[in-house]
Amino acid sequence: MANQEEARQAAGFQGSVAVSVTDRAVRWGVCEIVLHGGPAGGNPFTEVALQAEFTLEERSILALGFYDGEGVYRIRFMPDREGRWTFRTSSNEPALHGIEGDFECTAAGGNHGPVRVRNTFHFAYEDGTAYLPIGTTCYAWTHQGDELEEQTLATLKASSFNKIRMCVFPKSYSYNTNEPVYYPYEGSLEKGWDYSRFNPAFFRHLEERIADLGELGIEADLILFHPYDRWGFADMGKEADDRYLRYIVARLSAYRHIWWSLANEYDFMRTKTLADWERFAHIVTSYDPYGHLISNHNGLAFYDFNQPWVTHCSIQRVDAYKTSENTDEWRQRWNKPVVIDECAYEGNVEHGWGNITGEEMVRRFWEGAVRGGYVGHGETYLHPEDKIWWAKGGQLYGTSPERIAFLRCVLEEGPAGGLNPLPSEWDLPRAGIEDEYYLYYFGFNRPSFRQFTMNPDVRYKVELLDTWNMTVERLAGSYQGTFRIDLPGRTYMAVRMTRLPGDKDLEDE
Amino acid sequence: MANQEEARQAAGFQGSVAVSVTDRAVRWGVCEIVLHGGPAGGNPFTEVALQAEFTLEERSILALGFYDGEGVYRIRFMPDREGRWTFRTSSNEPALHGIEGDFECTAAGGNHGPVRVRNTFHFAYEDGTAYLPIGTTCYAWTHQGDELEEQTLATLKASSFNKIRMCVFPKSYSYNTNEPVYYPYEGSLEKGWDYSRFNPAFFRHLEERIADLGELGIEADLILFHPYDRWGFADMGKEADDRYLRYIVARLSAYRHIWWSLANEYDFMRTKTLADWERFAHIVTSYDPYGHLISNHNGLAFYDFNQPWVTHCSIQRVDAYKTSENTDEWRQRWNKPVVIDECAYEGNVEHGWGNITGEEMVRRFWEGAVRGGYVGHGETYLHPEDKIWWAKGGQLYGTSPERIAFLRCVLEEGPAGGLNPLPSEWDLPRAGIEDEYYLYYFGFNRPSFRQFTMNPDVRYKVELLDTWNMTVERLAGSYQGTFRIDLPGRTYMAVRMTRLPGDKDLEDE
Structure with a gap:
């Protein structure tokens, strides 16, 4: 559970189900209702529908619940107002239906809420504090085991980065040959996966890491699908894809610092069509009651950022030479914030996407900044154990991060409403x-x-x-x-x- | 006269006119017929038409003559075959009409002839020797007085450059405030110019410098018009423009190493229309019997290189960031050689066209080369006396020229037919x-x-x-x-x- 929540209400029974509720949640924190003793037979992941309506005065928000294994069901909620919220569950499972309760939402206590688009091209936390995304990329950092993951967190803590691109699923690619610690489904690579049965341990681990990021004030730009896969998660079929999305949205949308990235390089996922991506967007935005930021990151062809559900442009450079110099054109084209979260990476790997100098990386950051956009970082220096930041996290070796921190200071000293290009x-x-x-x-x-x-x-x-x-x-x-x-x-x-x-x-x- | 010609026939009289003819010209050298004692009254520049037909066996070439002051008329001819050529003048002036003679054209003796397009995208001298343009730019170097001009020649001699962009007319611009030594017309800035009366001393000086370049094996990419003018030469009116073109073509087209550049930044010459440029091209190509290379260099908008008279694309970068990386696109678009003769200059002046590093200059050369094009050099380091290479010549201070020489060696060691991009x-x-x-x-x-x-x-x-x-x-x-x-x-x-x-x-x- 999110670390910022402290006290829990002692479990009380409603019918056969033991109910515990976060006793006191902070504004934009995670309030969790835990239902112990729900049905554990059959397939609760597919057979049990659960949700709760959270109400404060005239305000009413519906949040999906999810099955967390061993008869435990959870419903998470991010209250956005202080006061005494009440809730009532509904379910096709009578034991889970009609459970009621309430909890107190107190002041945010230092957090600023989720990040929203502000002034068309910029961002701010919901409490009005400016948010200037200074992003980095560690695609598969949550799949590396505690030692490396904790090193990643320590590196992030010492850095100026306040957003990270990261995948839900493990990654299979050059320098990414290790198996993950957890798998998202029951089954195995050898025997196959049961896409109808999630592995709660996988998701609990992911949530812990996301909560760790939250503690550091780092937004988690969570990549829901990606093509670099040897397990099958890139090609599970429509039904499993949709079920996965509902599940992850149910688990994670109450975390205020989640951004949804439908994919890394959506257009490299050959088995998914534009209709699939639009359906995915529909599922995510329908079940996420908080309207988290959402986009879809390209390989070669930009996604159609004109789609109304797209909150900001998530851009990989489409030219080896000219990247963030196009920011103002892209702003004009889409009238949304431009986040060039992949402008190439500082490093020395074989391919052009991962072997630019620190100088070129920093230059791209600045070219983007003075055109009113936000460039993202990544690092790809060869490492004897393949501990390369861009995928696994660990340590940073490059020359750009401290200069990016300098830019962040300059931006923070700049106009409060964000930096916009001038003629x-x-x-x-x-x-x-x-x-x-x-x-x-x-x-x-x-x-x-x-x-x-x-x-x-x-x-x-x-x-x-x-x-x-x-x-x-x-x-x-x-x-x-x-x-x-x-x-x-x-x-x-x-x-x-x-x-x-x-x-x-x-x-x- | 071109230095490579040695012996001259002693003057003999034909009627009232003393005729001297280059006794022995080399192939692709300049053969000159000098007519002394022609009419000097009235305005010989406008009133006397003169030309000569040069014949060797079935081959017959018509060359314009020109008035060179003090009753002297000259007709220059570049023989492209060995053998005994005959000639016969024609003129509206009876004393200059019907003069006949002959001369011997011997082997080229080391020169390779004019440069032609070969293999669609490349160049070769007429004798088949490959020519790889490694150009530089000294717009107004012939207007700086002997000391600096000779320094420029010495610098060029020590360099690897084999083409130079240079203007006929003097230049008025930042760092270009001095008056030229010679003016192309009779008159003065104060009293005005008589555009119907050329100043032969101006053109003789220009020819000497062009001949000097020839001695160094450097092609003279001669810019016929340019916008950076305070004397009026950029805006002389149609009649004077056309007369000037006929005159300079008559004087210079027999020099094998001339290239015609209709303008530097044609589109910045607001008083000239596209019809003017097409007419200029028509004049030059009609009166130049040798088919020298010809193009028109842009400011912001490329000239239409599809025009059949355009032999090669003469390109100024149209983007501050991406230049020679577009070479292959431009090759495909126009199917002609791509010469990016202005990709910005190495230096430290105020403006972006003149303050890239040596590293960036050399990178642009290579990016162009591996895409089958030819990038040009220029240098703009501030100088206490404004002796800046790009305009005045003098010395080179930058780091790119020796690296460009290295590239030239690599290209010379490469495929004889020119370097073409591969998938x-x-x-x-x-x-x-x-x-x-x-x-x-x-x-x-x-x-x-x-x-x-x-x-x-x-x-x-x-x-x-x-x-x-x-x-x-x-x-x-x-x-x-x-x-x-x-x-x-x-x-x-x-x-x-x-x-x-x-x-x-x-x-x-």
């Missing part, structure tokens, strides 16, 4: 708010100076940012009108201009 | 000839190894090329079938594979 000269993209704040990024260009022509009525503080060496140099005095800024003739420089108070206040500066 | 994996462009020769370029990707699957019946010599450090490392032994090549995990690497003789001959290797 720019062809060779110098800029973002900000006219007459208030400008962030210019020079990328691989390295002029020895630049002329700027600004609103002559506004005075600016000007800072030189060396995005690679992570320095901020405030230039003496203030700048106004047309002026020249000397630059060091190095690559990866940025210039930040911030409006200074009017003339009268200048002496205080 | 490639998305992250590793390659060029060559199937089963014979492959050149792979990794660009900014830096894998630590790569797997190759080749024709199992062919053995290859494999070499690692570090295109930045300019090293070639032959890997021991030979390679066949599927094999792995270890790479240093650095950027800018290439791999070259060359077919080895069959098994029987292998021991000789």
